[in-house]
Amino acid sequence: MxxxxxxxxxxxxxxxxxxxxxxxxxxxxxxxxxxxxxxxxxxxxxxxxxxxxxxxxxxxxxEIQPMEGAVETLRELNRRHELFIVTAATLFPKSCIHKYNWVQRHLPFFNADNIVFCANKSVVNVDYLIDDHAENFVGLEGQGLLFDAVHNRDSPYPDRIESWAAVRNYKF
Incomplete structure (x- = not known):
C-alpha cells in the first residue's frame, strides 16, 4: 500500500x-x-x-468542478492506498473552509483527517506527491509526479502525469 x-x-x-x-x-x-x-x-x-x-x-x-476522472480514480485508489490531499490553501486562508467543504461534497469517501493545508509540501511523509508545481517537490522524501497544466508545459521536470487516466494506470 x-x-x-x-x-x-x-x-x-x-x-x-x-x-x-x-x-x-x-x-x-x-x-x-x-x-x-x-x-x-x-x-x-x-x-x-x-x-x-x-x-x-x-x-x-x-465551486470549482473536479477534473475529468478525478473522483472515480480517487475512489478506486482509496481502496488500495492511503491517500492525502495536500493543498497550499494557506496562500488564500479564507479558502480553507471552502476547500474542506468541497472535499466533503465531492469526495465523501475521503478521510477528512488526511487533508493537509500547507504551503510547504515537503512536510508530508508520502511515497508520491502529484502536483502541478515542480517546486513543491523540493525537499520531498517521496517521488514527485508533475500533473500537466497550462502553467507548467515548459517545465523540464521529467516525471509527468498527463491526466487522471494516467494516474489510474500508474504503477504505485
Whole structure:
C-alpha cells in the first residue's frame, strides 16, 4: 500500500477552467484568448489585482468542478492506498473552509483527517506527491509526479502525469 498525496488546484479540481470562466464573465472584452495562454499575459494591472482579490475571498475554491476522472480514480485508489490531499490553501486562508467543504461534497469517501493545508509540501511523509508545481517537490522524501497544466508545459521536470487516466494506470 502506497501513501499518495494529491494537490487540489489544477490536479483534483479544474481551477484553470474555473478561473477562465470567471475572467470571461467579469472581463469579456479583454479575455478573448487562445487556449493555453497564461492569464497574466493579457490582464491589465487593475484586472489582475481584482482577480487576486477574488481568489483571496476564498469562496471561489468551493465551486470549482473536479477534473475529468478525478473522483472515480480517487475512489478506486482509496481502496488500495492511503491517500492525502495536500493543498497550499494557506496562500488564500479564507479558502480553507471552502476547500474542506468541497472535499466533503465531492469526495465523501475521503478521510477528512488526511487533508493537509500547507504551503510547504515537503512536510508530508508520502511515497508520491502529484502536483502541478515542480517546486513543491523540493525537499520531498517521496517521488514527485508533475500533473500537466497550462502553467507548467515548459517545465523540464521529467516525471509527468498527463491526466487522471494516467494516474489510474500508474504503477504505485
Amino acid at each position: 502506497a501513501r499518495i498525496a494529491f494537490d487540489m488546484d489544477d490536479v483534483i479540481t479544474d481551477t484553470y477552467a474555473a478561473q477562465r470562466k470567471w475572467l470571461e464573465t467579469t472581463y469579456p472584452e479583454t479575455t478573448k484568448f487562445a487556449d493555453g495562454r497564461k492569464f497574466e499575459t493579457f490582464l491589465s494591472d487593475v484586472q489582475h489585482n481584482h482577480f487576486w482579490e477574488m481568489l483571496g475571498e476564498g469562496e471561489f475554491f468551493g
